[in-house]
Amino acid sequence: MEAAVAEKRKLAAKDYKSDIKPIWCPGCGDYSVLNALTRALAELALRPEEVAVVSGIGCSSRIPAYTSVYGFHGVHGRALPVATGLKLARPELTVLVTSGDGDGFSIGGNHFLHACRRNVDITYIVMDNQVYGMTKGQASPTTAPDWEGSKLTPEGTGINPFQPLVVGLASGANFIARVSASDPINMAKIIVEAVRHPGFSLVQILSPCVTFRPEQQEWRDIVRTAVVDYTDDAARAARRLMTDDGFNVGKVLYKGSRPPFKPEFEVTDGSIAELEASFVI
Amino acid sequence: MAAPSVSLVIAGSGGAGVVTAGSLLLEAAANAGWYALMTRSAGPQIRGGEAAAMIRFATEPIASHDDSFHLLVAIDWENISRFAxxxxxxxxxxxxxxxxLGEAPAALLCNSPRQAGLAMSEIASAIEGGRSNMVALGAIAGMIGLPVAAMESVVSRQLRRKGQAAIDASMAAFNAGFAAATGLPAVPRLPGVDAAPNGERWSxxxxxATGLGAIRGGVRFVAAYPITPATEVLEWLAPSLAKVGGVLVQAEDELASINQIIGASYGGVPALTATSGPGLSLMIESIGLAVAAEVPVVVVDVMRVGPSTGIATKSEQSDLNIAVYGMHGDAPHVVVAANSVADCLFxxxxxxxxxxxxQTPTLVLTDQLLGQSRAILPRPAELAFIGQRQTAVVAEEGQRYQRYALTGSGVSPMAIPGTPGLAYTADGLExxxxxxxxxxxxxxxAQMDKRLRKVARFDYGSHWADIVDAEAGGGNIAIITWGSSTGPAREALDRFSAMGGKARLISLRLIAPAQPDKLAAALAGIERALVVEQSHGGxxxxxLRAFYDLPRETLALHQPGPLxxxxxxxxxxxxxxRT
Structure with missing residues (x-):
């Protein structure tokens, strides 16, 4: 047993990376997230085969192939249901989902609500850059209403941004944190905490898109470490999140204690013959 | 069907309990050694509303309803014209x-059927706790030759929890109806037959049957989003899976259910979902993902009248196109179709x-007619198909695991998460x-060739179609059909055969990929073919015209549901x- 533990500790962050070169632009915040994620896996001392990273479509959703763990890169917006099915079928696996603001909150918005509600023990890492990068720069649900940088909405969207952490809290997420891609050490630490916390853990990462939102390079100067520690009181967390400007980072904001949804695959004495007997006249 | 049969309808509105009454009658008939088929038709109301149970009894297994009914017993006339x-x-x-309750509505009288009155409510009200539908059942039993004893055990078992008084009241109403039958005009009576040996008949x-087929096949994870008329597959599976160590999860929508089963199957657990047309439309993108990422999943579509919401409670064979061609890109996959109630299991x-x-998605097409029909049938055979998912278990020395290796069969061993040294990313990207x-x-x-090779080179054996020849031989006429149209086609063949006709019935169970060589062999000597299906667009x-060579003289007999x-x-x- 001790030998096994020692064996586990041998793995370093780089051992969780694959040899595939990311397609991201130079300076993209997602590089830093990949570093933090692999660092977190090393810290958790999980064997690569014990972990699965699931994603949908978008820049951030490319992460699975850049790791050396089991990965699943599916269709746009549906990473959470894939991860839900995987975790419920194979509860012993550690399941993480990597997503972005478009994949997670727009096309996948309904699954986000219900994943929070269902509270399956998975960790949801959302790289939020307030833009669709892969399709070359359109407004996402978290984009400010007056952003005029897209040909699709040249006058801005005129629509209030989606508040992922508030919605996540209201929907039942069991762990909520916001971190900045500019601080990979802190990011890794929070991801470790998120994985260890039972139930559905939501980690919003401010991950700048230097290509389509170059002004986001200033985020590293704007963000500040949240001044208060996390609360386990949902009402208090809600008040804080509602008055928050989105730049308080680096800390867990809420930790709940709802038991995760975990239907048992019970080994029973039941047999198919018994089921068939119910049809016999 | 050569054996004698009798066809009847019990109709009524809110609370008349005609489907329940029909189920009791079916069970009693099974006790008497008869076979039965009951389909149901209901109005759109959520609860109550008009309903009709259409039942056929025979001394042999039944493939189809007859063209008309010998007997209609209306508990009341409420909205019955909708079923005319x-x-x-x-x-x-x-x-x-x-x-x-007044006169029969004109819509039922087009062909001037014989009419008779039965004072069901009056007879029932004379019995404490008596109900009209039990009087009706008694009269039906009396008319068609179903013995009282066959019903007694059914009623005692069904009403055991309600106590002896309820059982006595029901049987008193049944017996009063049975006695009243002597004064009614005659309908065909079935002969008494020996009861089947214990365990040999199923209801x-x-x-x-679809749910049981899933469990027998090894499915242990099901994601579910309710939709008429597929919900009963899921509702049967929920408690049944729990008994064999499986699990059913209710999803937030069909997009979630298809992706949950893809996740579970990627994790190594055989997985299935069941839906109807609107749900299948939502799932299609992700079924394409399962093609590309090579994740085995089974999607059951219990078809109903479309397009759009269509007629949710009634049957149509019109999802063939979306099942075969619905996905974007070239997406080789498998589509199979059940052709009877029992065949839903197989x-x-x-x-x-x-x-x-x-390692590819397989769609199963059934429909409302098959799905919501109850049959008394011979105990289905035990089945065991040899060969399951090929998994990769050990990394080859010095080699990276190739999840999508190009093999001769196209199938490459799949690593299941948890297996050391074989981690890979399943991808919908090429x-x-x-x-x-x-x-x-x-x-x-290369990957397209591989995906196609998997389904093209697979040995589907004899299961690709059911082929039946008339007694006197195949002759030069063929009926080519599929799904729930197969039952009526079987009956037509039987009748034709009884008249000395020669014909062959070919019912395709494997819809995609097409099997041109096999159909060509099945059509040897055939000069004329009749294609039968329940779809407006044929x-x-x-x-068939796209993938097969058909006889020069081929006629298409097709109409939309629900008829x-x-x-x-x-x-x-x-x-x-013939002439």
């Missing part, structure tokens, strides 16, 4: 109503085997053998060709 087209009555049919619906179990063996995303022409060509006929194409219409064409 579904319950054709002829001049020798008998229409029984309660005189206290099962198509949707239950075909679903086979589908799990096909999906797992080929990829190379390792699974690494690739936009190179050569990788796309989807099946068009598919099935009866055996008589098929027989008419066979006879026309």
């Amino acid at each position: 087209a579904e319950i054709p009555l002829m001049a020798n049919s008998l229409l029984i109503g309660d005189p206290a 099962i619906t198509g949707n239950e 075909t679903t179990q086979w589908a799990v085997h096909l999906a797992e063996s080929m 990829h190379n053998e390792l699974g690494t995303p690739s936009s190179q022409a050569s990788d796309h060509q 989807q099946f006929h068009r598919m 099935p194409i009866g055996p008589g219409r098929i027989l008419d064409q066979l006879n026309a060709w």
Whole structure:
């Protein structure tokens, strides 16, 4: 047993990376997230085969192939249901989902609500850059209403941004944190905490898109470490999140204690013959 | 069908409990050694509303309803005209109503059936706790020759929890109806037969049979979003899976259910979902993902009238196109179709085997008519298909695991998460053998060839179709059909055969991929073919024309739901060709 533990500790962050070169632009915040994620896996001392990273479509959703763990890169917006099915079928696996603001909150918005509600023990890492990068720069649900940088909405969207952490809290997420891609050490630490916390853990990462939102390079100067520690009181967390400007980072904001949804695959004495007997006249 | 049979309808509105009454009658008939088929038709109301139970009894297994009904017993006339087209009555049919509730509506009288009154409510009200539907059942039993004893055990078992008084009241009402039958005009009576040996007869619906086929095939994870008329598959599976160590999860929508089962199957657990047309439309994108990422899943579509919400409670064979062609890109996959209530079990179990063996999504088409029909049938055979998912268990020394290796069969061993040294990323992006995303022409060509090879080279054996020859031989006429149209076609063939006709019935169970060589062999010597299906656009006929060589003289008999194409219409064409 001790030998096994020692064996586990041998793995370093780089051992969780694959040899595939990311397609991201130079300076993209997602590089830093990949570093933090692999660092977190090393810290958790999980064997690569014990972990699965699931994603949908978008820049951030490319992460699975850049790791050396089991990965699943599916269709746009549906990473959470894939991860839900995987975790419920194979509860012993550690399941993480990597997503972005478009994949997670727009096309996948309904699954986000219900994943929070269902509270399956998975960790949801959302790289939020307030833009669709892969399709070359359109407004996402978290984009400010007056952003005029897209040909699709040249006058801005005129629509209030989606508040992922508030919605996540209201929907039942069991762990909520916001971190900045500019601080990979802190990011890794929070991801470790998120994985260890039972139930559905939501980690919003401010991950700048230097290509389509170059002004986001200033985020590293704007963000500040949240001044208060996390609360386990949902009402208090809600008040804080509602008055928050989105730049308080680096800390867990809420930790709940709802038991995760975990239907048992019970080994029973039941047999198919018994089921068939119910049809016999 | 050569054996004697009797066809009847019990109709009524809110609270008359006609489907329950029909189920009691079915069970009693099974006790008497008869076979039965009961379909149901209901209005759109959530609760109550008008309903009709259409039942056929025979001394042999039943494939189809007859073209018309011998007997209609209306507990009341409420909205019954809505069913008029579904319950054709002829001049020798008998229409029984309660005189206290007025005249039969004109819609039922087009062919001037015989009429008789039965004072069901008055007879029932004379018995404490008596109900009209039990009086009706008694009268039906008396008329068709079903012995009282066959019903007694059913009533005692069904009402055991309600106590002896309820049992006595029900049987008193039944007996009063039975006695009243002597004064009613005659309908066909079935002969008494020996009761079947214990355990040899089942009472099962198509949707239950589908669920059982899934479990027999090894499915242990099901994601569910309710939709008419597929919900009963899921509701049967929920407690049943729990008994065999599986689990069912209710999803937030069909997009979630298809992706949950993809996740579970990627994790190594055989997985299935069941839906109907609107749900299948939502799932299609992700079924394409399962094609590309090579994740075995089974999707059951219990078809209903479309397009859009269509007629949710009624049957149509019109999802063939979306099942075969619905996905974007070239997406080789498997589509199979059940052709009877019992075959829902076989075909679903086979589908799990096909999906797992080929690591590809397999769609199962049934429909409302099969799914919501209850049949008394011979105990289905035990089945075991050899061969399941090929898994990779050990990394080859010094080599990276190739999840999408190019093999002769196209099937490459699949690593299940948890297996050391074989971690890979399953991807809906085009990829190379390792699974690494690739936009190179050569990788796309190679992976497309591999995906096609899997389904093209697989040995489907004799299960691709059910082929039946008339007693006197195949002759030069064929009926080509699929799904729930097979039952009426079987009956037409039987009748044609009884008249000395020669014909062959070919019912395709494997809809995709097409099997041109096999159909060519099955059509040897055939000069004329009749294609039968329940779709407005003739989807099946068009598919046959696209993939197969058909006889020069091929006629298409197709109509939209909800009315099935009866055996008589098929027989008419066979006879026309004979002369």
